[in-house]
Amino acid sequence: MAQRILLVFLIDALGHRLVRETGAFSFLQGAEAPVASVCGYSSACIPSLLTGRRPREHGHWAMYLCDSERSVFRPYRGLIRVLASWLGRHFLTRRLLTRLLRRRIRGYFSLYEIPSDLLTRLDLCEKADIFAPGAFPGIETPFDAAQRLGVPYRAWHWNTGEEERRRRFEEALREGRERMLFFYSPLLDAVMHAEGTRGEGARRCLAQIEAWIASMLALARARGLEARLLVCGDHGMADVTGTHEILPELEALPLRAPEDFLYFVDSTMVRVWYRRPGAREMVEALLRAKPFGRLIDGEERRRLGIDFPDGRYGETIFLMNAGEILAPSFMGRTAPQAMHGYHPEDPDSDTVVLTSFDRPPIGSIRDIGPLLVREIEALAGEGR
Numbered sequence: 001m002a003q004r005i006l007l008v009f010l011i012d013a014l015g016h017r018l019v020r021e022t023g024a025f026s027f028l029q030g031a032e033a034p035v036a037s038v039c040g041y042s043s044a045c046i047p048s049l050l051t052g053r054r055p056r057e058h059g060h061w062a063m064y065l066c067d068s069e070r071s072v073f074r075p076y077r078g079l080i081r082v083l084a085s086w087l088g089r090h091f092l093t094r095r096l097l098t099r100l101l102r103r104r105i106r107g108y109f110s111l112y113e114i115p116s117d118l119l120t121r122l123d124l125c126e127k128a129d130i131f132a133p134g135a136f137p138g139i140e141t142p143f144d145a146a147q148r149l150g151v152p153y154r155a156w157h158w159n160t161g162e163e164e165r166r167r168r169f170e171e172a173l174r175e176g177r178e179r180m181l182f183f184y185s186p187l188l189d190a191v192m193h194a195e196g197t198r199g200e201g202a203r204r205c206l207a208q209i210e211a212w213i214a215s216m217l218a219l220a221r222a223r224g225l226e227a228r229l230l231v232c233g234d235h236g237m238a239d240v241t242g243t244h245e246i247l248p249e250l251e252a253l254p255l256r257a258p259e260d261f262l263y264f265v266d267s268t269m270v271r272v273w274y275r276r277p278g279a280r281e282m283v284e285a286l287l288r289a290k291p292f293g294r295l296i297d298g299e300e301r302r303r304l305g306i307d308f309p310d311g312r313y314g315e316t317i318f319l320m321n322a323g324e325i326l327a328p329s330f331m332g333r334t335a336p337q338a339m340h341g342y343h344p345e346d347p348d349s350d351t352v353v354l355t356s357f358d359r360p361p362i363g364s365i366r367d368i369g370p371l372l373v374r375e376i377e378a379l380a381g382e383g384r
């Protein structure tokens, strides 16, 4: 019997609508079924996909949370103060800090355009490499399962460029030492942010990814392997239809940051923490009056699995309506052409799971990790 190999391709922002509209991956099953994502950006979606759990359970949600005690930036507060306040060199501060942090942080992060003086009050949620075993203590990902069962595997992600990732994947497939190859690509996500979901760039990029994945399946088969192939996304993407400002209004409130309150303005979210009575009422009154988004209350947070009891990701959470963007924000000065991180019930948030093999229906990205674990268990059983 042919030896099995599990080939997994996690394509960031591979939306259900995009796959349906382009007819991509017609050689795989599952394109017709939308797969629900979770509330949040990839920093929440990928952990939920890998662990099968909600953000509240695995602990990862937004890339940044409020925690000055455990802040990874704490050791650099002197440097930040000197560079940012004295010289006003925010760009330089960010470059230097990124280089220093990369030595300690194995997870994905970017300092974007977060005001430097805010950093020491924030912490990063993804300190460990989530594509390696042990990233979520007490919760098993496919990488933990592979380690537990002695199934040799390799994973490539954001720490190498797309071409090198593809080259190394192909090399590994030719060499045939591993029984699972896991490929993560942020390329399509980046192209759609820059050009929109319906542009020529997105279609070309998707067609290239599809052709390469098809060629990897053909290569595996040519090598006499029984390839079990799975392609999925972590969330979809919505084209941007409106841009709004919130920073000037937050700055104009009769409150001092960071003494009275602290806010983090993402492109589709505003998250606020309070240190003075009455501050919350003021901020929420401002946000409640905005027609382009809404406050996510306790009941809805529970339903979405983002009900962190200590409020570390935001005591107030304001979420933009699909297609609406805050710009400037801490993510950048200008609005992207397309964005994600909207409500998971918006159809554009849906992604897909496409496979070369029959499998039970999949309704949520949280079904993907457990499915991969079962595949790995089957591989291990076969090897015995």
Ligand SMILES: [Zn+2]
Pocket: 013, 189, 190, 193, 340
């Ligand atoms: Zn993105």
